[in-house]
Amino acid sequence: MAVPAAAPGAGSRSKLGLQFLQRFLQIQKVLFPSWSSENVLMFLTLLCVALLEQLVIYQVGLIPSQFYQVLGSKDLNGFKRLTFLAVVLIVLNATLKSFDQFTCNLLYVSWRKGLTEHLHRLYFRGRVYYTLNVLRDDIDNPDQRISQDVERFCRQLSSMARQLIISPFTLVYYTYQCFQSTGWLGPVSIFGYFILGTMVNKLLMGPIVAKLVQQEKLEGDFRFKHMQIRVNAEPAAFYRAGHVEHMRTDRRLQRLLQTQRELMSRELWLYIGVNTFDYLGSILSYVVIAIPIFSGVYGDLSPTELSTLVSKNAFVCIYLISCFTRLIDLSTTLTDVAGYTHRIGELQETLLDMSLKSQDSEDLDESKWDMDMAPGWPAELADTAFALERVSISAPSSDKPLIKDLGLKISEGQNLLITGNTGTGKTSLLRVLGGLWESTRGSVQMLTDFGPHGVLFLPQKPFFTDGTLREQVIYPLKEIYPDSGSADDERIVRFLELAGLSSLVTRTGGLDQQVDWNWYDVLSPGEMQRLSFTRLFYLQPKFAVLDEATSALTEEVESELYRICHQLGMTCISVGHRRSLEKFHSWVLKLCGGGKWELTRTKGE
Numbered sequence: 001m002a003v004p005a006a007a008p009g010a011g012s013r014s015k016l017g018l019q020f021l022q023r024f025l026q027i028q029k030v031l032f033p034s035w036s037s038e039n040v041l042m043f044l045t046l047l048c049v050a051l052l053e054q055l056v057i058y059q060v061g062l063i064p065s066q067f068y069q070v071l072g073s074k075d076l077n078g079f080k081r082l083t084f085l086a087v088v089l090i091v092l093n094a095t096l097k098s099f100d101q102f103t104c105n106l107l108y109v110s111w112r113k114g115l116t117e118h119l120h121r122l123y124f125r126g127r128v129y130y131t132l133n134v135l136r137d138d139i140d141n142p143d144q145r146i147s148q149d150v151e152r153f154c155r156q157l158s159s160m161a162r163q164l165i166i167s168p169f170t171l172v173y174y175t176y177q178c179f180q181s182t183g184w185l186g187p188v189s190i191f192g193y194f195i196l197g198t199m200v201n202k203l204l205m206g207p208i209v210a211k212l213v214q215q216e217k218l219e220g221d222f223r224f225k226h227m228q229i230r231v232n233a234e235p236a237a238f239y240r241a242g243h244v245e246h247m248r249t250d251r252r253l254q255r256l257l258q259t260q261r262e263l264m265s266r267e268l269w270l271y272i273g274v275n276t277f278d279y280l281g282s283i284l285s286y287v288v289i290a291i292p293i294f295s296g297v298y299g300d301l302s303p304t305e306l307s308t309l310v311s312k313n314a315f316v317c318i319y320l321i322s323c324f325t326r327l328i329d330l331s332t333t334l335t336d337v338a339g340y341t342h343r344i345g346e347l348q349e350t351l352l353d354m355s356l357k358s359q360d361s362e363d364l365d366e367s368k369w370d371m372d373m374a375p376g377w378p379a380e381l382a383d384t385a386f387a388l389e390r391v392s393i394s395a396p397s398s399d400k401p402l403i404k405d406l407g408l409k410i411s412e413g414q415n416l417l418i419t420g421n422t423g424t425g426k427t428s429l430l431r432v433l434g435g436l437w438e439s440t441r442g443s444v445q446m447l448t449d450f451g452p453h454g455v456l457f458l459p460q461k462p463f464f465t466d467g468t469l470r471e472q473v474i475y476p477l478k479e480i481y482p483d484s485g486s487a488d489d490e491r492i493v494r495f496l497e498l499a500g501l502s503s504l505v506t507r508t509g510g511l512d513q514q515v516d517w518n519w520y521d522v523l524s525p526g527e528m529q530r531l532s533f534t535r536l537f538y539l540q541p542k543f544a545v546l547d548e549a550t551s552a553l554t555e556e557v558e559s560e561l562y563r564i565c566h567q568l569g570m571t572c573i574s575v576g577h578r579r580s581l582e583k584f585h586s587w588v589l590k591l592c593g594g595g596k597w598e599l600t601r602t603k604g605e
């Protein structure tokens, strides 16, 4: 898998503009799929709890003045009653606050689940994951976007949710209170101040969002480098590549840290903006009240009356301003959310576009092949697997033809061997047969389903999933079917024996023993190829497409495995270099490079 370079100007497009809004709304549709969805209910619960909390906070806020009153009048009963009330209110407030936090956390988990599952649905549809990772380079690190960016987006959004949900209510209430105390002057100047602050902050936030998007890309590249070493630890160790890999990994780290530093310098200006706004806000209430005082409106009030008025107005103004400053304080969280919105939105748009395109071809594969259909299940399938007419193939983003005008029909019993020099396009032809690549010209028809009883591919690099030995053998079936119980166990053990892997059952401690090892680390290349054949014997497809599937095995073992394939009634389409393979095939397709090819009948079989 290649690590694509950053698309030029990708960051500069990621700002807080219309595109951000569109992408954000698009994601909201996934987070809140319908009015009756669980997330909407949770959001409403959060709103109710937050409103209740505000009411309690207001009551708690009144208590100190009531204490002054009961203490001043030496009212013991009143003092006891008030103390009891205060304790009840404080416990209630603490409970509500915790519940509010809890609901936010639940929302985070539920949002993450919804969004990740939505992206997974698109990612695993058809062969979108292959196209995105191998053939396209415009979306960097899709794995990181799905795992890390979605997680951070949901966490930041849930932390903003409580603040945002309550703001309209507190703003309306305290604007009214402020208007009652100061007339128009208070609310108008505070709103004006907020609008000014928002405009300044938006200017400061723009460049941060773009930088954050870039930082996340570099974060993904850095993680990918570590993953690369983890997966290839053994070859790297044989090369004694520690030094060079150390240097390369550090280089990626340096690039990431440099971007983080730049991000922080840009954030510095935003922090200055936010903090200035916070502290200027605290004196704004006095400015609001100072205007009528100095213009002589309160000229007839005594100093005591004036200070009472100032204190009363200051309270409501300060509260209203603090509502706004809390919103402005969210700027830093909002820049994070905007950055992640762009990365997730970009991925979602590409996935949607690709899955729409792959919809037609999908009808021909996974959706149609009955994953639960196991050997022994009757199936009506055609005798011909592939029909190719004047097919030309080129590697992606290359005009150089690998194969030109190939006409071929692969039917039952017509075992085909594909040979040719390195890089002549043998695997590429299989990719076209498997629907991973499009042919540049001609028509490729797949007349048989993929999967058991149809066509099964054994790729050049054996593929193992996490799980038990049974799960490796029945892959890609999810479960054995029909549920034949111990009969299935016997079949699996017999096929493991036939492939020369009977010791594996003892090593794993049984077919269903969960092993936490990485199959690639503990099996030798030969064992991996034998295990792939066991899978083939178990699934017994009508057509087996084998890409150098015996390259790590001896000729004797190869003969034995091919003999079993034929006994089980499989037609083999093999890619290989060995002449010994010819005897198991009736046709040889030799790719000569530059688009040329030769099809000949063998003397074998």
Ligand SMILES: Nc1ncnc2c1ncn2[C@@H]1O[C@H](COP(=O)(O)OP(=O)(O)OP(=O)(O)O)[C@@H](O)[C@H]1O
Pocket: 134, 135, 395, 396, 397, 402, 420, 421, 422, 423, 424, 425, 426, 427, 428, 429
């Ligand atoms: N994803 C890709 N993008 C661009 N070029 C590719 C891609 N995959 C393969 N190629 C190129 O296409 C050509 C044919 O590759 P292919 O894998 O079909 O070779 P092959 O005949 O199977 O070789 P080998 O015998 O080594 O397995 C090679 O030059 C290869 O570099």
